[in-house]
Amino acid sequence: MNELTERQQQILGFIQENQDSAGLTPTLREIAAHFRFNSPNAALAHVQALMAKGFLRNRPGRARSLQVVAPNAPKNRPRPRVVSVPIYGSIPAGRPEDAAQEEEGCVLIDVTTLGIQPTARTFGLKVRGDSMIGKSIVDGDIAIIEHGAPPRPGDVVAALIDGQVTLKTFLRQRGKPYLRAENPRYPNLIPQEELLIQGVMVALIRQRQ
Amino acid sequence: MNELTERQQQILGFIQENQDSAGLTPTLREIAAHFRFNSPNAALAHVQALMAKGFLRNRPGRARSLQVVAPNAPKNRPRPRVVSVPIYGSIPAGRPEDAAQEEEGCVLIDVTTLGIQPTARTFGLKVRGDSMIGKSIVDGDIAIIEHGAPPRPGDVVAALIDGQVTLKTFLRQRGKPYLRAENPRYPNLIPQEELLIQGVMVALIRQRQ
DNA sequence: ATTCATACTGAACAAATGTCCAGCTACGGG
DNA sequence: CCCGTAGCTGGACATTTGTTCAGTATGAAT
Structure with missing residues (x-):
């Protein structure tokens, strides 16, 4: 991986900061103005060097199309589709998108990782x-x-129980569905009414404490 | 909150999807092309309606400056930065970015989720x-x-042992570092030479089998 | 029948933006 | 001394892009 010059690092950082904060990719003239260049060509030269080194890419001739590329990412790999997954501490009742719910941020994951359709309604549940x-x-x-998503036996599901959404393993016994806790300290749950499955767990994320 | 017409919802969704996936805000002509309008003014009319209803904002006269304003989202929420994390089955030796390594795809995660600096060199390791x-x-x-990242006692680390990278818990005993397996079937590892720590685990991802 | 809102078409223009060319200075290495 | 690289200046041009104006069609409400 090529080393970046000091100026290149500054310019890359400026682009990243603008995208993070304003959500707007700066133009060459905006970059030039920030660094007090008198010409957009100076900014263009640095940007072209960053592209040659694999830190940036753009769509030639298109406005504000600079994109920061992680240096270790393979070249020309089609960018996977990212879905923004809201994380809920709990879902007392009803639909995940109820506004009254306790939301605890979101996580962006590409759908290939999750193995789901991009249009799926996906949410995160804090365990x-x-x-x-x-x-x-x-x-x-x-x-x-x-x-x-319809659960299959063995799937971990988010089920609505006593007004709370909880994770359990979905199984069937003699054709009847039930939920198994994966801890002997907790009983299995054989529902008297129809089981309300909110969805199937497709991935798990653990963050550093 | 004003109701959106069906077409407005479609256009808002298109803008969001483009920003999520391509990271590039579409222009009025790109919106028009997608919906097979013959004129950018049609897209502009919908966009102006969405702005009037508080779902979009822009910087007038500036290219690609549409920004989705989620009515329920906190104001001025910084957009999470996504890093593309390559996943390696194993890292026999040396540096993660060695091209000869067995790479098994990548995953995109926002850095807030990981709790790391955007510039950090991050990779995924298949357990x-x-x-x-x-x-x-x-x-x-x-x-x-x-x-x-320098490990702290209790951290799970990727360490280079016998030419293989493996996960272990990093601990110190009387000031000397050692590695503990978290399974009684495996011994602890007290290195005779300097411990080669590749990095600290900051998150874990489990995908559906 | 009229009015209003929605949803467009068509064309044109100004400004923004990317790109290119020619050129300069400074510095380090051969 | 020469060459290559980094880091710019200055200017110009082509394309992209936002915006404006005038207009039509449709359906619902009055």
Whole structure:
């Protein structure tokens, strides 16, 4: 990986900061104005060097099309589709998108990682407690749930129980569905009414404490 | 909050999808092309309606300056920065960016989720085996490693042992570092030479099998 | 029948923006 | 001394892009 000059690092940082804060990719003239260049060509020269070194790419001739590329990413790899997955601490009732719910940020994941359709309604569920420790799902983890997907036996699902959404393993016994906790300290759940499955867990994310 | 017409919802969604996936805000002509309008003015009319209803804002006269304003989202929320994290099955030796390594795709995660600096050198490591089951890290998981971060006692680290990179818990005993497997079937590792730490695990991702 | 809102078409223009060319200075290495 | 690289200046041009104006069609409400 080529080293960046000091000026190149500054310019790359400026582009990144603008995209983070204003959500707007700066133009060559805006970059030139920031660094007090008298010409957009100076900015263009640095940007071209950064592109040659694999830190930036653009769409030639298109306005504000600079994109920061992670240096270790393979070249010309089609950029995977990212979905923004809201994370909920709990979902007391109803639909994930109810505004009254306790939202705890979001996470961006590409759909290939999740193995789901880009249009799927997906949300994250903050795991509380240790009922799923047998499947190495621990307190604080974030379960990525695909809403509306029909569960298969063995799937970890988000189910609505007593007005709370909780994770359990979905199984069938003699054709009847039930939910199994993966911790012997918790009982299985055999619903008397129709089971309300919010969705199936498609991925798990654990963050550093 | 004003209701959106069907077409307005479609156009808003198109803008959001482009920003999420391509990271590039579409122009009025690109919106018109997508919806097969014959005139950018049609797209402009919808965009102006969305701005009047508070779902979009722009910088007048500036290219690609449409920004989605989520009515329920906090104001001025900084857009999360996504890093593309390459996933390696193993890292036999040396540096993660060695091209000869066995790469198994990548994952995009925003840096806030990872809790790291955007410039950090980060890679994913496919977990093999069950040596870390005591910390609920199982075979097939993807450990997101921040390269070069100094480990603290208790951190899970990617260490180079016998030419292989493996995950272990980093600890010190009487000032000397050693590595603990989180499975009683595996011994602790007290290195005779300097410990080669590739990085610290900052997150874990588990995908549906 | 009229009015209003929605959803466009068509054309033109000004400004923004990327790109190119020619050129300069300073510095380090051979 | 010469060459290559980095880091700019200055200017010009082509293209992209936002914006404006005038207009039509449709459906719903009055």
